[in-house]
Amino acid sequence: MNSTWHADPALIARYVSDNLDDINASSLEAHILTCALCRETLTAMAPTAPLEGIWQAIETVLNAPQPGFVEQVLLRLGIHEHVARLLAATPSLRLSWFAAEAFALASAAFAAQNTAGTYAGGTALFLFLVLAALAPVAGVAAAFGPGVDPSYEIGIASPMRTDRLLFIRATAVLVASIAIGSFAAIALPGLDRTMTLWLLPALGLTLATLAVATWLHPIVAASVVGVVWVMFAAAVSVASADPLAPFRLNGQLASVVSIVACLLILAQRHSVYEGEIP
Amino acid sequence: MMSMSVPTVEITDVHKRFGRTAALAGLSFDAPAGITGLLGPNGAGKTTLLRMAATVLAPDSGQIRLLGWDPSISDERLAIRRRLGYMPQEPGFHRSFTAFEFVDYIAILKEMTERPRRHEEVRRVLTLVGLEGVMDRKIKTLSGGMRRRVALAQALLGDPDLLILDEPTAGLDPEQRLRFREIVSERAGDRTVVLSTHQTEDVAALCPRVVVMLDGTALFEGTPTDLTDVATGRVWLAPERSPEARLSWRTPDGAHRHIGDAPAGATLVPPTLEDGYLLLVGERALVEPEAA
Numbered sequence: 001m002n003s004t005w006h007a008d009p010a011l012i013a014r015y016v017s018d019n020l021d022d023i024n025a026s027s028l029e030a031h032i033l034t035c036a037l038c039r040e041t042l043t044a045m046a047p048t049a050p051l052e053g054i055w056q057a058i059e060t061v062l063n064a065p066q067p068g069f070v071e072q073v074l075l076r077l078g079i080h081e082h083v084a085r086l087l088a089a090t091p092s093l094r095l096s097w098f099a100a101e102a103f104a105l106a107s108a109a110f111a112a113q114n115t116a117g118t119y120a121g122g123t124a125l126f127l128f129l130v131l132a133a134l135a136p137v138a139g140v141a142a143a144f145g146p147g148v149d150p151s152y153e154i155g156i157a158s159p160m161r162t163d164r165l166l167f168i169r170a171t172a173v174l175v176a177s178i179a180i181g182s183f184a185a186i187a188l189p190g191l192d193r194t195m196t197l198w199l200l201p202a203l204g205l206t207l208a209t210l211a212v213a214t215w216l217h218p219i220v221a222a223s224v225v226g227v228v229w230v231m232f233a234a235a236v237s238v239a240s241a242d243p244l245a246p247f248r249l250n251g252q253l254a255s256v257v258s259i260v261a262c263l264l265i266l267a268q269r270h271s272v273y274e275g276e277i278p
Numbered sequence: 279m280m281s282m283s284v285p286t287v288e289i290t291d292v293h294k295r296f297g298r299t300a301a302l303a304g305l306s307f308d309a310p311a312g313i314t315g316l317l318g319p320n321g322a323g324k325t326t327l328l329r330m331a332a333t334v335l336a337p338d339s340g341q342i343r344l345l346g347w348d349p350s351i352s353d354e355r356l357a358i359r360r361r362l363g364y365m366p367q368e369p370g371f372h373r374s375f376t377a378f379e380f381v382d383y384i385a386i387l388k389e390m391t392e393r394p395r396r397h398e399e400v401r402r403v404l405t406l407v408g409l410e411g412v413m414d415r416k417i418k419t420l421s422g423g424m425r426r427r428v429a430l431a432q433a434l435l436g437d438p439d440l441l442i443l444d445e446p447t448a449g450l451d452p453e454q455r456l457r458f459r460e461i462v463s464e465r466a467g468d469r470t471v472v473l474s475t476h477q478t479e480d481v482a483a484l485c486p487r488v489v490v491m492l493d494g495t496a497l498f499e500g501t502p503t504d505l506t507d508v509a510t511g512r513v514w515l516a517p518e519r520s521p522e523a524r525l526s527w528r529t530p531d532g533a534h535r536h537i538g539d540a541p542a543g544a545t546l547v548p549p550t551l552e553d554g555y556l557l558l559v560g561e562r563a564l565v566e567p568e569a570a
Contacts, residue, residue, distance in 0.1 A: 068374065081393060082386045089372050089383050150370030151384065154432065157332045157364040157442075158387035159356055165387070271352065 007031060007038045009045075016045045069095065083168065090169045091149060092142035098180060101135050105184035113189050121189070126243035128188065130233050132181040133201035134226055137209050139173035141222030148219065156274070163273040166210070174206050197247035200255035205229055207262035214269040285310045286440055286470035287331055292340030294326055294494075301326040302337070303494035313466050315485035316474040317555055323494040324474040325367050325444055331472055332364040332442045345440055360389070363438035367445050367474075369429035373418040377409055377428050380417055384432040403431040408457055422449045430458070434465065441465065443473040447480055459484050478552040490558050497558055502551050509549035509557045513537055516544035525556050 007028055014020045015028050032038050067075065067084070070093055074084035087093055108128035115121035144166045146152050156162060178199065185195040205225055212221035233246040245251065285308035294302040302323045316324045329335040330342055333349045345361055347354035371380055381400045390396040404413045407427040417425060426449055433441060443462070447455045455477075462471055463484055475481060481488050482502050490498040490505065498505060515533045519526055520541030529535050536544060537557050 067379075082391045082396075085379070085383050085386055088379075089375070150372055151380075152370070153329075153334055153366045154364060154369060154384060155387055156334050157359060157362060158384065159359040159389050160387040274352070274355075 006035065007041070009041055012038065012042050013045055016042065016047070086165065086168060087172045089149075089151070090143045090172065092139040092173055093169070093176065097139065097142070098176065101139070101177065102180050102184060105132055105135065105181055106187060109184045109187035113187055122243035125188065125194070126233070126237055128185075129194075129198045129201075129244070129247055130230060132185070132198040133205055134229065135181060136174045136177035136202050136206045137222050137226055137229075139177055140170045140206055140209050141213075141218045143169040143173050143218075145213075145218040147217075161274065163270040166273055170206065170210060174203070178202065194244070197244070197252075200252050200259070201229075201247065204255040204258035204262070207259055207266070211262040211265040211269070214265070214272040286345055287314075287472060288341070288343040289327070289330075290341040292327075292330065292337045292342060294323075294330070294335070294338050300494055302330075302340075305340070305491075305495055307489050307496045307499055309470055309472050309487070309489075311468045311470050312487060313462065313471040313473065313485045314487045314489060315481035316472065316489050316491060317476075317478065317481060318474075318491035318497075319559055322491040324491055326494075327491070328442050328444045328472065328474055329366075331440075332362065332366075333358055334364075334366075358440070361439040363433035363435065363441045365429045365433040365443045365446055367448075369425075369432075371417045371425060371428070374416065376414050376416055377404060377420065377424075377431075378413040380428060381432050381435065385435050388435055390436070399435060403434045404428075406434060406461055407431045423451060423454050426450060427454070430461070434461075437465070437469075439469050441469065441471040441473075443471065445474055445476070447475055447477055455480070478550075478555055482551045490555060492559050505554040505558075506549050506551045507554065509537060509553035511546065512539075512557055513547050513549040513553045514540055514544035515547050516541045518543075520544075525560065 011020070011024070011028060015025055020028065032042060066072075068088060071084045071088040074087055075081060079087070105128065108124055108131055112121055112124035112128055115124055142148055144152070149155065155165065181198065181202070182195070188195055209218070209222045209225045212225055215221075216224065236246045236251070237243050239245075242248075287309035289308070290306050292302050292305045293300070305323065305327065316327070318324050326335065330337060330349075331344060333344070333355055336350065342349055344358045347358050349355045349358055372383065375383065378400060381404060382396065385396045385400055390399060401410070401413070404410055407430050409424060409427055409431065412420060412424065417428065420428065426446065430443070430446060433443065441462075446462075447458055450458060459480070462473070465471070473480075473485075486501060488498070488500065488502055488505050489496050498508070514536040515529075516536055517533060518541075519528070519534045520536055522539070522541070525537040526534050526541075534541075535547075537553050540546070
């Protein structure tokens with residue numbers, strides 16, 4: 001259908017640029033529905049940039065590559081997509097890493113289950129708790145640093161704060177390790193609070209690794225912390241003739257003291273992670 | 279953007295030691311807007327200098343200013359990093375990532391958190407380096423030349439004002455080197471590019487300014503024409519190799535090209551940029567010392 005009159009092009013231009021009052025705009029819209037010539041005039045004047053922008057956005061979403069397994073899991077857990085990608089680049093957030101950790105912890109837990117009530121059972125339980133506390137330490141050491149992170153040097157030269165990246169990754173490794181350790185602990189004899197005795201030491205040892213890594217390479221820092229922890233736990237256990245002695249009240253209190261001390265050190269020295277420039 | 283008159287990179291009396299080795303020994307030089315090429319034999323200190331210009335490494339002493347800021351001050355270092363693109367000599371990759379995912383990861387490190395715009399920028403730089411057809415391939419399946427182009431792509435993210443490229447043409451075939459020159463020369467404009475190379479052809483083709491480094495100091499600063507002129511009147515063609523010649527080689531047509539004093543019966547020929555460079559660094563250019 002065609003109208004006998006046509007809208008002034010200046011009026012259409014004002015409509016296109018959103019400078020027409022509501023009454024005139026409504027009248028013009030009603031007219032355009034019935035007038036092919038004015039529709040053509042309007043189409044010629046309408047800016048295409050917003051449409052192109054919308055189409056480009058659709059294309060970007062459609063062409064976005066499918067993320068890898070770990071990244072997909074993180075996205076399903078509600079992690080923001082750019083944080084998920086940062087975590088997907090963490091060398092120790094890999095299925096193979098989780099599998100090795102789960103295997104070691106499950107082996108110790110099953111050994112404790114099968115030898116429950118014997119001296120060997122106590123030793124196996126001690127071994128499980130020591131390993132469960134150490135697992136995130138190893139993961140954090142392999143999460144960041146020269147020789148571990150392939151794009152470490154490019155990362156240092158980027159504006160994202162390196163300490164922030166490290167703490168994001170360390171948190172993810174700690175959470176994943178705690179989840180795996182908690183799952184493996186189900187195989188321990190008896191579902192009691194013994195299952196949770198390694199949690200505070202794990203947090204303390206992880207923070208100790210991050211704190212020591214402000215002086216040493218993360219792998220060296222983790223090795224030092226790991227050796228000191230194993231020697232300390234073994235010595236306390238043997239001295240008190242109680243395999244679980246390092247994890248009882250005094251041990252838990254020592255973990256709390258360690259956590260506070262390490263947080264203070266990190267608050268003072270976190271900028272060291274920014275690179276070799278002081 | 280920096281003013282054309284202010285050098286973007288100012289290095290003043292910088293020293294850096296690694297154990298007993300002095301990588302930089304009182305180096306001073308400026309790089310203004312445009313492309314500056316660093317030439318020098320292995321161990322001359324080029325990579326150490328570029329790592330400092332990329333805010334990765336601190337000097338033991340001396341002053342560095344980049345884009346007018348001091349990288350030893352935290353806030354100013356952050357401001358530099360926001361306007362910096364860096365391609366290291368041996369860029370590492372997360373090999374399980376695709377080319378797109380890797381560059382996207384670096385884009386996140388460069389504070390591009392809004393996904394649609396970030397993905398658009400990642401596609402732009404990958405297309406710029408000619409990798410639009412392989413951006414969804416795992417990096418571990420790409421050739422060495424393609425990986426270097428991925429490394430170059432991440433350095434170009436955000437169209438940085440200061441681009442630091444450490445041997446960007448190493449491992450590239452002639453076509454890829456030509457493409458690289460196109461990309462870098464198009465990007466340069468009033469931005470600053472500092473690159474190191476062993477290829478005098480790259481310097482001749484790309485760099486209005488060249489710095490020759492030797493033993494951690496700047497031996498020469500000037501234009502490629504100035505460097506070529508260093509050898510004016512010192513390059514000869516002779517039928518036989520002179521026993522006194524320190525720098526000479528047999529050319530494909532059978533004559534011997536000598537750089538230095540005139541051998542008997544030799545004809546003076548016009549020098550090239552390479553002749554000027556070889557004359558400056560002498561025998562050091564012909565041996566392979568330990569890399570700094």
